[in-house]
Amino acid sequence: MHSIPGRRAIMALFLIFLLLPIYWLVNMSFKTNAEIVSTMTLWPHQPTLANYIRIFTDESWYSGYINSLKYVVINTVLSISFALPAAYAFSRYRFLGDKHLFFWLLSNRMAPPAVFALPFFNLYAALNLFDTPWAVALAHCLFNVPLAVWILEGFVSSVPREIDETAFLDGYSFPRFFVKILVPLIASGIGVAAFFCFMFSWVELLLARTLTSVNAKPISAVMTRTVSASGMDWGLLAAAGLTWHMNVAGLRTRCLVVVTRAGGGDCRQGEEPLLLRRHDNDSFRLLSDREATG
Numbered sequence: 001m002h003s004i005p006g007r008r009a010i011m012a013l014f015l016i017f018l019l020l021p022i023y024w025l026v027n028m029s030f031k032t033n034a035e036i037v038s039t040m041t042l043w044p045h046q047p048t049l050a051n052y053i054r055i056f057t058d059e060s061w062y063s064g065y066i067n068s069l070k071y072v073v074i075n076t077v078l079s080i081s082f083a084l085p086a087a088y089a090f091s092r093y094r095f096l097g098d099k100h101l102f103f104w105l106l107s108n109r110m111a112p113p114a115v116f117a118l119p120f121f122n123l124y125a126a127l128n129l130f131d132t133p134w135a136v137a138l139a140h141c142l143f144n145v146p147l148a149v150w151i152l153e154g155f156v157s158s159v160p161r162e163i164d165e166t167a168f169l170d171g172y173s174f175p176r177f178f179v180k181i182l183v184p185l186i187a188s189g190i191g192v193a194a195f196f197c198f199m200f201s202w203v204e205l206l207l208a209r210t211l212t213s214v215n216a217k218p219i220s221a222v223m224t225r226t227v228s229a230s231g232m233d234w235g236l237l238a239a240a241g242l243t244w245h246m247n248v249a250g251l252r253t254r255c256l257v258v259v260t261r262a263g264g265g266d267c268r269q270g271e272e273p274l275l276l277r278r279h280d281n282d283s284f285r286l287l288s289d290r291e292a293t294g
Contacts, residue, residue, distance in 0.1 A: 028238035051239035064219035083148030155189030
């Protein structure tokens with residue numbers, strides 16, 4: 001196999017291109033606004049922590065992060081809870097119009113959030129949900145549930161049907177089978193779906209700004225306060241953006257660890273999960289906890 005000439009130089013240029021905006025964000029966050037607008041420097045000449053101190057001490061700023069985390073976590077939990085049974089149904093059952101229904105769910109993902117901004121605003125204002133984390137979380141479910149169903153349906157389809165049948169023959173109820181057997185087998189898929197749901201809800205701005213005003217304003221809306229009649233507060237905006245980026249980077253690392261650890265539970269066609277043992281007659285039997293640990 002021939003190697004690509006100059007592959008190290010290409011990789012180095014790619015990393016520089018990728019990391020340069022992040023470095024510039026860090027650089028600006030430790031500068032005063034006067035230094036930023038006066039000259040361009042590769043590092044702060046007079047480093048300051050004033051921007052970070054304001055973010056972590058001013059309630060109007062740190063409450064934006066708390067509000068964002070509230071509706072993002074609520075949305076992720078709701079999206080996965082709705083998507084898991086739907087993905088199982090699309091994977092295991094066939095009914096008239098199932099493919100059309102599945103495509104219709106995905107088509108909701110194609111629509112821009114601006115299409116639903118006014119209907120959601122009128123609906124949640126009538127239900128007294130306006131300016132609450134639940135309003136944004138429920139609105140984001142329209143986009144995240146189809147994506148989660150699409151992802152999880154592939155993981156559920158990779159689990160052999162014999163596992164379902166064997167569990168029911170051994171007396172497992174459907175809820176117990178779903179929680180004890182199926183969910184651990186597709187844990188990596190749940191992690192992937194939760195990651196994408198979290199990311200969409202975390203960066204979405206239009207619905208989050210439309211459905212909140214004061215009490216539940218997200219950090220993406222709070223960051224617009226850096227614009228004033230005197231100009232843009234670039235240092236404060238950079239510090240807020242870097243803090244936002246660090247939260248996402250920490251989430252990515254955590255999800256990678258969870259998905260990697262859960263990868264062994266993914267049951268592909270032809271593989272046997274931990275709780276099943278093949279008999280000579282090609283039948284399966286669920287092991288008890290004592291047998292599985294032994």
